[in-house]
Amino acid sequence: MTYQDLFETIRKKRSYLCVGLDTDPAKLPKHLLDHPNPVLEFNRRIIEATAPYCVAYKPNTAFYEAMGSQGWELLRQTLELIPRTHFSIADAKRGDIGNTSKMYAKAFFEDMKADAITVAPYMGADSVQPFLEFEGKWTILLALTSNSGSQDFQVLNVDEDHCLFERVIKTSQVWGDKHQMMYVVGATQTTELQAVRKLAPDHFLLVPGVGAQGGSLEEVSKWGMNRHCGLLVNASRSILWASDGEDFAEAAAAEARRLQEHMSHYLEKYLPSQQHD
Amino acid sequence: MTYQDLFETIRKKRSYLCVGLDTDPAKLPKHLLDHPNPVLEFNRRIIEATAPYCVAYKPNTAFYEAMGSQGWELLRQTLELIPRTHFSIADAKRGDIGNTSKMYAKAFFEDMKADAITVAPYMGADSVQPFLEFEGKWTILLALTSNSGSQDFQVLNVDEDHCLFERVIKTSQVWGDKHQMMYVVGATQTTELQAVRKLAPDHFLLVPGVGAQGGSLEEVSKWGMNRHCGLLVNASRSILWASDGEDFAEAAAAEARRLQEHMSHYLEKYLPSQQHD
Numbered sequence: 001m002t003y004q005d006l007f008e009t010i011r012k013k014r015s016y017l018c019v020g021l022d023t024d025p026a027k028l029p030k031h032l033l034d035h036p037n038p039v040l041e042f043n044r045r046i047i048e049a050t051a052p053y054c055v056a057y058k059p060n061t062a063f064y065e066a067m068g069s070q071g072w073e074l075l076r077q078t079l080e081l082i083p084r085t086h087f088s089i090a091d092a093k094r095g096d097i098g099n100t101s102k103m104y105a106k107a108f109f110e111d112m113k114a115d116a117i118t119v120a121p122y123m124g125a126d127s128v129q130p131f132l133e134f135e136g137k138w139t140i141l142l143a144l145t146s147n148s149g150s151q152d153f154q155v156l157n158v159d160e161d162h163c164l165f166e167r168v169i170k171t172s173q174v175w176g177d178k179h180q181m182m183y184v185v186g187a188t189q190t191t192e193l194q195a196v197r198k199l200a201p202d203h204f205l206l207v208p209g210v211g212a213q214g215g216s217l218e219e220v221s222k223w224g225m226n227r228h229c230g231l232l233v234n235a236s237r238s239i240l241w242a243s244d245g246e247d248f249a250e251a252a253a254a255e256a257r258r259l260q261e262h263m264s265h266y267l268e269k270y271l272p273s274q275q276h277d
Numbered sequence: 278m279t280y281q282d283l284f285e286t287i288r289k290k291r292s293y294l295c296v297g298l299d300t301d302p303a304k305l306p307k308h309l310l311d312h313p314n315p316v317l318e319f320n321r322r323i324i325e326a327t328a329p330y331c332v333a334y335k336p337n338t339a340f341y342e343a344m345g346s347q348g349w350e351l352l353r354q355t356l357e358l359i360p361r362t363h364f365s366i367a368d369a370k371r372g373d374i375g376n377t378s379k380m381y382a383k384a385f386f387e388d389m390k391a392d393a394i395t396v397a398p399y400m401g402a403d404s405v406q407p408f409l410e411f412e413g414k415w416t417i418l419l420a421l422t423s424n425s426g427s428q429d430f431q432v433l434n435v436d437e438d439h440c441l442f443e444r445v446i447k448t449s450q451v452w453g454d455k456h457q458m459m460y461v462v463g464a465t466q467t468t469e470l471q472a473v474r475k476l477a478p479d480h481f482l483l484v485p486g487v488g489a490q491g492g493s494l495e496e497v498s499k500w501g502m503n504r505h506c507g508l509l510v511n512a513s514r515s516i517l518w519a520s521d522g523e524d525f526a527e528a529a530a531a532e533a534r535r536l537q538e539h540m541s542h543y544l545e546k547y548l549p550s551q552q553h554d
Contacts (some may be wrong), residue, residue: 103339124426149401
């Protein structure tokens with residue numbers, strides 16, 4: 001999916017919602033446990049129910065790895081369930097020396113067929129570049145995350161004008177452009193969104209932290225939106241666990257629709273009117 | 278394996294060698310390809326051949342993930358092949374928000390039964406703490422890596438006295454102690470080892486970059502060794518691919534023994550004589 005395709009999808013669906021498929025088997029609705037493959041069935045029904053209201057899905061690899069080799073297969077099958085009309089993100093936060101990052105890129109882009117992968121920036125250029133070499137695929141670099149630990153290193157000043165996460169955004173723009181790279185920017189830190197937009201006015205930002213983590217969707221939209229929307233806002237727990245009864249999929253759809261309706265409103269309010277490029 | 282156990286093993290075997298099991302199926306000796314499970318057979322023979330000369334093994338998860346769900350099972354089976362007398366490290370470089378890192382910890386400590394996992398520090402305290410909560414297990418935090426990209430962010434000054442990797446070492450010592458935490462310090466940067474030892478005099482360091490990446494084993498030993506050795510020096514490619522013929526295991530053993538003999542010499546030369554504590 002290209003930059004322009006993604007924007008067209010967002011405009012058409014009036015949504016920039018990404019649904020996080022962080023499926024913890026311990027939290028599954030009890031009636032599903034009799035199903036031969038409860039995790040996959042849960043994901044299938046969540047995807048079917050929420051597809052009208054979102055533009056992207058993002059399984060976090062940790063939840064699947066915790067299920068062992070069967071979990072790895074479930075992750076692959078989950079990525080297969082995501083319709084080609086939707087953007088798929090493997091939230092893997094990988095990153096290693098060059099020849100090793102290339103193996104991760106193969107795993108997620110070739111075997112798993114994800115459109116995008118999240119990557120940790122700590123190891124620098126040669127740990128990120130192998131991901132950027134895959135044409136038509138996206139690298140989503142961690143910049144400012146939404147957890148409390150983001151304050152430990154990401155906000156340390158590294159020169160007179162920049163803290164670490166700003167430097168990550170600045171330096172990485174030499175490695176790739178807005179057509180292949182996005183940034184993770186935590187929604188619980190809305191004031192920093194302005195700083196991010198100064199450095200990366202045109203890039204898409206993947207914004208976690210709305211919903212269970214408490215970020216404000218309106219603040220994110222107000223300060224983060226650019227001429228091509230430039231936002232994918234993720235919600236996981238508030239959608240997946242909206243109900244633990246037999247109506248879990250309907251409840252997930254209702255929560256996804258609620259977020260989409262807000263997004264539709266914010267697109268009208270904050271998206272500059274007509275786009276041509 | 279405890280801190281003291283690890284030191285005893287090193288002293289007994291006169292070795293602080295870690296063998297990196299970064300098994301790229303494209304590089305396997307041709308005669309193995311007829312075997313029903315060539316990757317596992319390769320690892321089994323490498324482990325058998327090198328076990329007398331090393332104290333630890335470190336499969337890098339990327340090489341296994343690139344093989345799909347079968348690869349994930351091969352990783353588990355490879356970790357099972359590592360004798361209980363040897364320290365096992367899942368080189369996974371994971372790290373995510375707290376509830377997600379806990380899933381990674383379960384995957385590698387419970388399902389895979391690894392003694393240790395490598396963790397990326399970028400997301401701070403709550404991304405690392407879930408790993409430290411597993412008793413008897415080790416967290417090996419990336420500090421200064423051996424690749425060229427380490428110069429992009431890790432060496433940036435974050436205050437008058439510390440650059441980022443030094444701050445990572447300093448801050449993380451509040452999270453855990455030398456009995457549960459080690460640091461990755463790249464061997465291609467021997468001058469920085471002195472700075473690391475000022476901040477973490479007693480911790481074990483996992484040192485990649487000796488061998489194919491060109492680090493000097495003597496420099497690492499001279500500047501990195503502490504009263505309990507405090508070093509695990511990793512070699513992967515120089516051992517695994519010492520020969521691509523039928524003698525690959527013997528060639529791997531020869532290279533491992535060569536490194537072990539140097540290590541035996543450096544233990545005599547640089548390890549302070551008698552240890553009691």
